[in-house]
Amino acid sequence: MPGESKLTLSVITAAVGGFIGHVSSHPDILDTAKEWLHTAREKGLIIDFHVLRCGDDLELIITHENGPDDRQIHELAWKTFMACQDAAVELKLYAAGRGILKDTFTGSLKCMGPGVAEIEFAERKSEPVLILMANKTSVGSWNLPLYKIFADPFNTPGLILDPTMLDGFSFRVSDIKEGREITLKTPAESHYLLALAGSPSRYIISGVFRNSDSDLAAVVSAQKCNIVGGKIAAKCEPAAIFRCQAGFPAVGEVMEAFSFPYLVEGWMRGSHTGPLMPVPFYEANPTRFDGPPRVIGAGFQVSDGRLIGPHDMFDDPSFDEARRTANQVTDYIRRHGPFQPHRMPEPEMEYTAMPIVMDKLRDRFKKIG
Ligand code: 13P
Helix, strand or coil, X not given: CCCCCCEEEEEEEEECCEECCCCECCHHHHHHHHHHHHHHHHCCCCCEEEEEEECCXXXXXXXXXXXXXXXXXXHHHHHHHHHHHHHHHHCCCXXXXXXXXXXXXXXXHHHCCCEEEEEEECCCCCEEEEEEEEECCCHHHHHXXXXXXXXXXCCCCHHHHCHHHCCCEEEEEEECCCCEEEEEECCCCHHHHHHHHCCCCCEEEEEEEECCCCCEEEEECCCHHHEEXXXXXXXXXXXXXXXXXXXXXXXXXXXXXXXXXXXXXXXXXXCEEXXXXXXXXXXXCCCECCEXXXXXXXXXXXXXXEEEEEEECCCCHHHHHHHHHHHHHHXXXXXXXXCCCCECCHHHCCCCCHHHHHHHHHHHCCCCC
């Protein structure tokens, strides 16, 4: 990286069409995305890229020097998604284009459907980053691990062992019902943070900063303008970027937070709760009841903007027990069928026939007593 110039890492995600149903992504879709980004790299618009998928979500990982929310980069991602969508329509893949809310590019992707997580930084002597991407859940599902990684010394001993982390981290939290945000500083305001972040369908941690110098440590694909009617637009697929080591949590401290397959919202028809199962790339195919929800981890060393990797972070037998627990929790929670808390509360469900049911039954209700 020449001089002090800053690098931007953009992770842009969208559901462009499922193979088979909502399970996976067709290889043609990934190839189409790679061709578009390859051409952009040849033209010098971007420095490097990598294309991945988690379930049926397409993940574009791009480095460039244009800064976050850049028109050219967002337009490139938009055109890439459009080309992928055309390929999906051609193959009649499932729900082709469902992740795209609008069909003309308006200058920024942030209000258009895809999820966007972007972080700008001056590259350090060594720059390890982790990109986590989930499917069959929503962006609030990062709240729990973000708290553990950046505010809980039982997960992250670096909070008490690394002098640069001793002052803790601040969390930017969006209240999607009221369309407002607040920044809370830990450890001093940990309890306030937990009071909000424990309701992940309303309060979403969107970014984490180091208190000692306000350096951005993690970002999430949660955009204010993706809020539609008090909900994060369902197709804003969850991605999170973490800078690691030397003043930030170690790679293993980020990973540790995913050894517990905690419950998240968004499984089956976007309307069920289930355990988040950490899997290697090749196991990110949620088939049982369209799930259980999955998370993959891509590790990169960034070198002069080049993405050296990815390393498939959950391809490690030390996550076998988390996967086993997730399967046991799946067996248990599935037995609840249409009952809460497996089925999500009415206002949070992505699909519901309740208005039709109520319409049909309205006249048959009688006053009690
Ligand atoms: P996706 O949002 O991952 O396509 O899943 C939708 C769904 O309803 C699966 O049952």
